[in-house]
Amino acid sequence: MNEIAMWMTHLHAEGKANRTIKDRRIVLTRFATDLGRPIINATTEDIAEWLGRDDLSPVTRSVYHSMLKNFYAWAIATGRRDDNPILPIRPAKRPRRQPRPITIEQFKRLTATTDVQLRAMVLLGSLQGFRVHEIARFHARHLDPEARTIEVTGKGGATYILPVHDAILAIAHRMPKGYWFPSQRAVHIGGRTVTQRLRLHMIAQRVPGTPHCLRHFYGTELVAGGADLRVAQELLRHASLQTTAIYVATTDDRKRAAIDRLAA
16 A cells, blocks of 8 residues: 555544545645655655646645645654655745625526526525535435524534524425435535536526635625624634635625715
């Protein structure tokens, strides 16, 4: 078993989410392929050259840097290396993200579809803040109509019980009793399929952005409706309040009102 496979085994033992493990395997395997030899023997120069490619964005460089740093830290801890070759390389500075929520009118267009599955995807993303992979594996048992709650397992395998929106309860009786979005090849579709379906729907409805903009809409509407950042943080399931502050945009109307209040 090579070092990448062994690290994956350790990540499984630590209880890391399957999606996290899969992403790390893909990145490290790509690095090994580009390097042409086992990455356990990579030098600082090898890593700098790989991370410095023109086709990588600052965010991608930062993510790859973190994965490699963790891999080599594991290699040191298990006696496979004496040093961490990535330490002399600072992670790329991530640009400050600007939230891109859809508008109310765009939300209305997206939910006007007669495709029940597609409408359910939009509602879970925009009224519950679900990420695409969370939408993909949603099951009828995750909904408790009597308690008016919804269960979701998010990043890191953490499970949350949250209040459910009335629109989700209303559409539930039209959805399957098992997984809401079943697949012919597996028990349910994957996050990529959800992304593809929502993206095509957004294009058809002239809504710019990506499916994650539905989650941004959820966050901004929470705050615009009176929720403070701490409540929004809990509903968005963010570990850091700083992350919530990035996701929650001040609406254009509020910005405009602030300017209008200035003395002429």
